[in-house]
Every structure is written in structure tokens, then in C-alpha cells.
Amino acid sequence: MSTDGKKLVRSPSGLRMLPENRAYSSPFCLEEPQWVPDKECPRCMHCEAKFDFITRKHHCRRCGKCFCDKCCSKKVPLPRMCFVDPVRQCGECSIISQKEMEFYDRQLKVLMNGATFDINHGSSEKSETIACRLSNNHRYLFLDGENHYEIEFARISTVQILTEGFNPGGGNSRATGMLLQYKNAGSDELLQMKFTTSEDINSNKKTTASWLAAMHKAAKLLYESRDQ
Structure with missing residues (x-):
């Protein structure tokens, strides 16, 4: 996991702060x-307004499609493309980008601050207490306990949040852990870890629940990135 150096790059859409090594x-x-x-x-x-000398065309920086100024007037932050400043986006894309800002403003920080869980590897009944956090470059989950583990985030296959007290009417379920499936580095072997909260190690249930909610959102963004 070497350098995290970044460089400023100018593209047709605006200035971007990108890693020196992609x-x-x-x-x-x-x-x-x-x-x-x-x-x-x-x-x-x-x-479908016709473009002419008065009605100029603009490209949405997120989808790349052509719009008139009325349909593509908003300038919205787009951290998923590493833009330094807010960039022009169409109405549909601007809504998506604005929703993602909560993840970048709040939930990424929650993941990097970390939370503590009991983990079980595969079908093993032996558990280990670990502190889990997202690395500063967002590329790894660091798990520190008796042993140290690093899971590359891009190799995570599925994230299933575990709950208890589920009520179809809503309002009574709470997150108690998660099942994490990921591909082992250097192979396609699928491994599994079970993360569970413990009354002994989690005095702040709100912090743990927030971390699990942020992890669920991060996994959703990861899956969407793969589809684009």
C-alpha cells in the first residue's frame, strides 16, 4: 500500500485531484x-429545445449528455469524480450527487473513526475482538485485535447487515452486526467474516449502529461503481 500522493489534473470538465498512481x-x-x-x-x-445561437448546449459532467442551460444549470460537488470545485450537472445527476454528499461529509468519517466488534472467520465458532476502521485512502478495512487483517474494499463481494427485533410494521429492528464476503488477495477464493456487536465491548450502541449503516451505504456505492 505505498504512496497516497495526489496531483492536480485539468480535464474538459474541470480541475480534478487524482492519485499520482491510478x-x-x-x-x-x-x-x-x-x-x-x-x-x-x-x-x-x-x-428537446433546439440548440441555436441563443440556446446554447452544455454537457453534464456526470453523465456526459447534452442539455440546454435551463436543464443543466446547477453546479454541484462531485467528489466521486474527484472534482475540486462544484461542476455543472443535469437535474437528475445533481440530485444523485447531492444525496452522495451525505456519505462523503458524514458516513466516510464514521467508517474511518471505526467501531469494535467480535468477528468469526468462516464457520468457526471462535471469536476475536477487533477494532475495525476504513483506511484514509478508502481502499482497505483495517482490523486490529490479537491479529491484524487488511481487506481490500474493492474485493468485497457482499455486505449483509444483521438485525434483530424485526417488525414488518417498522421501527423496532436494530443492527447487531454484518456478514462480509470478500475475495482473498491473489485468488478468487471467497472468504466470509461475521461481525457481531457485544454488550461487553460496545458501550456506545449508537456509534456501532452508525458504523454499520455507513458500511451498508459504502457497499451500495461500490456495487453501483461496478455497474457504471
Whole structure:
């Protein structure tokens, strides 16, 4: 896990702060889209207004499609593409980016602050108390107890949050842990860890529940990144 050095890069969409080595990019990052060529876009791809000298075309920095100013006027932060400043986005994309800001502003910090769990490897009944946190570059889960483990976030296959007290009417369930499946480094072997909360080690249940909720959101973003 070497350098975390970054460099400022200018793209057609704006300034981006990127890792010097792209292999060290955050797993939550998205690549810039290819812009729809101007010649293929005579009308706004939302309201179908015809482009002319007065009605100018603009490209959404998130999806790359062409829009008129009315349909693509908002400038919104886009940390998933590492933009330094807010960038122009269409209405649909701006809503998505605004929702993601909660993850970057709050939940990433929760994951990096960490929480403590009992873990079981595979089907083993022997548990180990560990402190789990996300690395500063978002690329690894660090697990520290009697032993030290590092799980590459991009190799996580599934995250299942465990709950108890589920009520179909809602309101009574609480997170008690998670099942984490990931591919072993250097192979396609699928491994599993079970994380459970313990009354002995978790005096602050709110902190642990917040960490599990943030982990669920992080996994959702990871799966979405793979589909794009």
C-alpha cells in the first residue's frame, strides 16, 4: 500500500485531484464520462429545445449528455469524480450527487473513526475482538485485535447487515452486526467474516449502529461503481 500522493489534473470538465498512481484510487470513484459529441446532439436531451445561437448546449459532467442551460444549470460537488470545485450537472445527476454528499461529509468519517466488534472467520465458532476502521485512502478495512487483517474494499463481494427485533410494521429492528464476503488477495477464493456487536465491548450502541449503516451505504456505492 505505498504512496497516497495526489496531483492536480485539468480535464474538459474541470480541475480534478487524482492519485499520482491510478491504481491507488478510492474504490468509490467514478471515471469521467465521454461527452456526447456536439454533432450528435441538435436538441436538449431532456426538454428537446433546439440548440441555436441563443440556446446554447452544455454537457453534464456526470453523465456526459447534452442539455440546454435551463436543464443543466446547477453546479454541484462531485467528489466521486474527484472534482475540486462544484461542476455543472443535469437535474437528475445533481440530485444523485447531492444525496452522495451525505456519505462523503458524514458516513466516510464514521467508517474511518471505526467501531469494535467480535468477528468469526468462516464457520468457526471462535471469536476475536477487533477494532475495525476504513483506511484514509478508502481502499482497505483495517482490523486490529490479537491479529491484524487488511481487506481490500474493492474485493468485497457482499455486505449483509444483521438485525434483530424485526417488525414488518417498522421501527423496532436494530443492527447487531454484518456478514462480509470478500475475495482473498491473489485468488478468487471467497472468504466470509461475521461481525457481531457485544454488550461487553460496545458501550456506545449508537456509534456501532452508525458504523454499520455507513458500511451498508459504502457497499451500495461500490456495487453501483461496478455497474457504471
